[in-house]
Amino acid sequence: MRESSSVPEEIKFRLHYLWIFIIISFTMLVVVLWYFQLVKGEELAQKAVENCIRTLVEDAPRGEIYDRNNKLLVTNRPAVVVSVIPGEVEDLEGLSERLGEILAISPREIKDKIKEYYVNPFKTVKIFDDCNINEVIEIEERQDELKGVVLEIQPRRKYLYQDLAAHSLGYVGEINREELERVNASEFQGGDIIGKAGLEKYYDNILRGEKGGKEVEVDALGREITTLLYRKPIPGKDIVLTIDQELQQFGENLLTEKKGVIIVSDANSGEIITLVSKPSYNPNVFVGGITPEEWKRLSTDPDYPLSNRSIQGTYSPGSTFKVVTAIAALEEGITDKNREIYCSGKFKLSDQVFKCWKEGGHGKLDIIGGISHSCNIYFYTLGQDLGIEKMNKYMQKIGFGEEVAIDLPAQSLGTIPSAGWKQREFNEIWYPGDTVNLSIGQGYLLITPFQLHNVITTIATEGIIYKYHLLKEIISSDGKLEKQSQPEIYRKMEFYPNTIKLIKEGLRDTILEGTGWRVNIKELEIFGKTGTAQNPQGETHAWFMGYVQNDDSPLCITVFIENGGDGSEAAAPIAREMIEKYFNIPKEKNPKISYLKNKDAFSIIGG
């Protein structure tokens, strides 16, 4: 091993010069560093602290929400927030004392908050939300003895009609840790306000806007000297809903003191005109942070006011489901317009006896009569002939067990039973009796009111389901129309023409001379079906689903009253009132009841 270098001497010289250059340049750097850090260090350090730069966040106002007639539903109001910059507080005891006195809170609470929410000396800690004008004036006047206290104006959500359409609108709140981890963290910070439920959540990206802020130089007293950087907040976009505030309010009033749902939508566009879910809550209580007591009250209420029953509650559909059984039977060729079934009031399946709601029986009925009289025996027979597999197929086809295409978050799926499902859930085989029960909408099947609304819409449109939507328009912050919702086909179902025709006839007869007579309005052509669902929770659930044939597009309506009793008595009259209101039809003084003689019979299960 020997080292041999063939590098010319001249090169070595040049490298030597390069090394000298390096030494000189590094020395110069050291001199400059020495000058800035040691000679001018004190001065610059002073500048860094005293010429203290504050970062002030300026929240973007969220977009406003309007109803379909441009009536303002949700807006923002300014709120004054009292915060403390921990690094600027000299005497915490005294400050808590004085500030507590002004805001009428205990000094202890102020000290605890500063300790608990402390991030760094320069990050403001919120002490008091939404203080009134007298408190603002007093804080401003006594600013010299309240060093470190800052007042910030923040936009706050205001729901003008209190609990109106609360479940659709939703509410806002501070982003929490889980949400921060889930979303793109660079866009959000702790303390940011985001939509937590309903449309506020679904359209959060549109409504939220982008917060701005500024970096300001402040003097020793915390007064702004100069603004270093300023970024204007970008306000959120406004949205116009398909909801009609007046009809919505009317519907909500009809359900006062009740638990239930009203859905009104336009069949050929998917626009939701009314969406009531009761009981409700006032989203204003969430603004600025809900109090623990209030939260406890809402979340433990046995009536679940926070739940949007229309898409989150799951219930037995009762007789309204007979329409689905009828569709399945017609499509599968189990029945046609000629098949008549004799109802004696009883249906025997080996040793079990299933009854019709009409004790003496209906006698001979075809499919139209079966639907309009809601005859149990008729549908037991169809169900038995179909079997669970085929029934299951049509339940899926019609959209049970899956989310409805609608612009609201957090839907329940419900339960569609099948032999396999029962095996998994209960480790039991599927009995023929289960099918019979299912054929009239009793037993294991659970659906949301909106899933049922989807059934009536399907019939009204003869198989075309448009995406349901509450959003009508998006308006940019400078007032320009940015987007207008267009009808969008979500799903197309093929039926034999006869299927729809016979079902429609059955639904029309239901209104004219059957269980839906209470909805009959002579000026209008109305179709519908009532339902009364037994359930383990007690009193039966009342259902009505129907539509009004209309020049533009059928108007679909579903009414559900939880533990409301009989569909014909409890749900149908509400539907009638809604339709009258929508079409501006004066109330009949003495409504002619075409089917009076049998009226009492309808208060029995199955009607």
Place this chain on the structure above:
Amino acid sequence: MKRDLGRLSENIDYTLLITVVILCFFGLIVLYSSTRMTTLGGDGYFYVKRQIEWMVIGYAILITTLLVDYHFVEKYSGLFYVAAFVLLAMIFFSGRTTYGARRWLLIGPFEFQPSEFAKLALIVFLADFLNKNREKLESFLYFLIPFGYTGIFILMVFKQPDLGTSMVYLAILVIMLFVAGARIKYLLTVFVVALSSIPLLWIFLKDYQKNRIILFLNPNIDPLGGGYNVIQSRIAIGSGGLFGKGLFGGLQSQLHFLPAQHTDFIFSVVGEELGFLGTLFLLGLYAIILWRGIKIAREAKDLLGSLLASGAVAFLLFHILVNIGMALGVLPATGLPLPFLSYGGTFMISNFIVIGMLLNVEIHKIKM
């Protein structure tokens, strides 16, 4: 082979290697301090984790570069040049834009900066070229040929636009020419011509590049806009004093008054949090690396090795000087990262390859 490796490792410059390791750890600590607050509620180690990944890849590549005798560049230097040219050209067609500059290229899932690769290719190409044509440099016309080769790269990144990187190419060329023994007279001539053509060059600069130079000359013209960076950076470094405010204690750094404080302005974080002693320590580490680099160049087996090592030194030296000078506001803000400290994948790997070049020249000086 095993015996060869054993002999190679006996001969490796451990001073250089250990200094690089210390520098890496130092860099990670500073990086953590400057990025831990960037995502409230997020992962404070996000940047550090990725930087560690790149460092590990960097070490792996460094070791790989040691396996091949540097003389292979005699055959392939042209290929390096062409590859860099093609990659730079590709940027025109598929480059990704960040901060208004097209510098990135996506290759599969990887993003990288061709202009960074071109720095390394240029070192290799020039080392081979100057080694083969050293005698001919006596002629002024021949002396201009490497300027032509380098000029093509400079024009290509200048269009992107990336003023800093084009300066790196120029610095590598000038330092390598100087080491190769080019006449001082020629170098001075080029310098004078370049200086007098600056007004002409001015026409081709983008507005923001002009602004940077104007602001460099006087940052107080626009304290809220472009001059803001320099002022904040100077306040940060200066306020560090002798001992600094301690890690995580920097007012400016922790409050993010410093822009790009984990990339181009990371030196300000060192200055503020670790003070004069910290910056001195960092400069010391760099000085050791450069010293070993010069030593390797002087003791190389042949001219090719010597020139490769000089190119590596030029690369490191220029980045260090310009980056720190920029943080102190004594040089214009051209956006060059600081070796082993600034956050960024392609650059980190470049740093390791450059160290790999030095070590390669070092271990192959022995006849085997």
